Amino acid sequence: MSILVTGGAGYIGSHTVRKLTDIGYNVIVYDSLEKSHKESVKDIPLIVGNILDEQLLDSTMKKYNIQSVIHFAAYSLVGESMAEPEKYYVNNVCGTVNLLKVMLNNNIKRIVFSSTAAVYGEPQEIPITENSPKNPTNVYGKTKLMIEEILKDYDLAYGLKYISLRYFNACGADESGEIGEDHTPETHLMPLVLQSALGKLPEIRIFGTDYPTPDGTCIRDYIHVNDLAEAHILALEKLLADGQSAVYNLGNGNGFSVREVIRAAEEVVGKPIKVVEGERRPGDPAVLVASAEKIKRELGWQPKYQGLKEIIETAWKWHQLHPNGYNTNENF
Ligand SMILES: NC(=O)c1ccc[n+]([C@@H]2O[C@H](COP(=O)([O-])OP(=O)(O)OC[C@H]3O[C@@H](n4cnc5c(N)ncnc54)[C@H](O)[C@@H]3O)[C@@H](O)[C@H]2O)c1
Ligand SMILES: O=c1ccn([C@@H]2O[C@H](COP(=O)(O)OP(=O)(O)O[C@H]3O[C@H](CO)[C@H](O)[C@H](O)[C@H]3O)[C@@H](O)[C@H]2O)c(=O)[nH]1
Numbered sequence: 001m002s003i004l005v006t007g008g009a010g011y012i013g014s015h016t017v018r019k020l021t022d023i024g025y026n027v028i029v030y031d032s033l034e035k036s037h038k039e040s041v042k043d044i045p046l047i048v049g050n051i052l053d054e055q056l057l058d059s060t061m062k063k064y065n066i067q068s069v070i071h072f073a074a075y076s077l078v079g080e081s082m083a084e085p086e087k088y089y090v091n092n093v094c095g096t097v098n099l100l101k102v103m104l105n106n107n108i109k110r111i112v113f114s115s116t117a118a119v120y121g122e123p124q125e126i127p128i129t130e131n132s133p134k135n136p137t138n139v140y141g142k143t144k145l146m147i148e149e150i151l152k153d154y155d156l157a158y159g160l161k162y163i164s165l166r167y168f169n170a171c172g173a174d175e176s177g178e179i180g181e182d183h184t185p186e187t188h189l190m191p192l193v194l195q196s197a198l199g200k201l202p203e204i205r206i207f208g209t210d211y212p213t214p215d216g217t218c219i220r221d222y223i224h225v226n227d228l229a230e231a232h233i234l235a236l237e238k239l240l241a242d243g244q245s246a247v248y249n250l251g252n253g254n255g256f257s258v259r260e261v262i263r264a265a266e267e268v269v270g271k272p273i274k275v276v277e278g279e280r281r282p283g284d285p286a287v288l289v290a291s292a293e294k295i296k297r298e299l300g301w302q303p304k305y306q307g308l309k310e311i312i313e314t315a316w317k318w319h320q321l322h323p324n325g326y327n328t329n330e331n332f
Helices: 011-022 054-063 078-083 085-105 139-158 189-197 225-241 258-269 293-299 308-321
Strands: 002-006 026-031 046-048 066-071 110-116 161-167 169-171 204-207 219-224 246-250 255-257 275-278
Touching: 002 011, 011 026, 011 225, 026 054, 054 085, 066 085, 066 225, 078 085, 078 139, 085 110, 085 139, 110 139, 110 225, 139 161, 161 225, 169 225, 169 308, 189 204, 189 258, 189 308, 204 258, 219 225, 219 308, 225 246, 225 293, 246 293, 255 258, 258 308
Parallel strands: 002 026, 002 066, 026 046, 066 110, 110 161, 161 246, 169 219, 204 275
Antiparallel strands: 219 255
């Protein structure tokens, strides 16, 4: 069983690739490396290429006799998506349409797709279920919702079976400390807090302290990257078993505020982290918390990591072992 993993060298992709190979799947990573590092998928066959490259995709699928695809490749910076929408529509939407075309030409009809909580926009109910209204407030979220709609139409017309996984806030690192989150630029809260703890950043800035939440800061649902990886395996196995398409939220159902994240990080690293209170970041909803009951009920998914500290401990191990991420040449 050969699986093509697009974006497999990225943060969530590399953790999923590791779990897949651990249980014996034959994995081929297909990644432009534009946003990632080949060191994250050492010892795994890696094709360096773009999902917009029809010929390379086609020859890769034929050469490795690919039977299913897990599709992580995308741009995912919310602010950038508003400033450069074309870049996002081309890479995420056109790239996916191209990937699906080559899959169908090769009679490959199973795909697990990385969607996002950003498809919901400003939530009207908490926790958010898969049926909650979908009104993305940024171009990034719109590209993901468009792809979900395309997948639905391709299922009806061509029998392509898909599972869209709407992740909430991915965080943490593999327990080994060998792979973890290394984005340039980094925009996510948890790695920035830990980079501040390491002294790589002077401070962590809280984006808004006047939200209608108990401590005034935004609440998010933080889900460990290896729990996400497990969900991809369950989704793939569902497609292999009954072939029915589905959409699932992936969060752990617990909301934590920005201040709670910083406090938990201080406990893990054992020292205070310098905090600056700043303005709100445009487009941030006050509260995003998932209901993941559907995937628990239907696929038996159960996140191992529930609390913040245990998640942060795994990320802290990665950051301590790799203060410069995968770039070992930089002086620390
Ligand atoms: N990190 C999160 O909290 C989060 C939340 C919701 C959804 N997602 C989605 O999950 C997926 C993975 O996210 P991540 O945080 O691991 O991101 P990432 O940037 O670390 O990984 C994405 C990978 O895709 C590759 N890529 C991008 N465009 C490509 C193209 N045209 N052709 C080939 N490769 C390409 C990049 O080089 C990178 O390796 C993305 O689709 C993202 O939108 C992430
Ligand atoms: O330096 C920082 C960085 C973030 N935050 C705050 O921390 C929270 C989490 O922010 P992240 O940037 O880590 O994550 P987001 O919730 O913005 O985004 C995540 O969830 C989105 C869905 O809503 C998308 O899927 C996106 O890809 C994914 O990273 C937010 O309230 C944000 O305002 C800060 O206070 N300071």
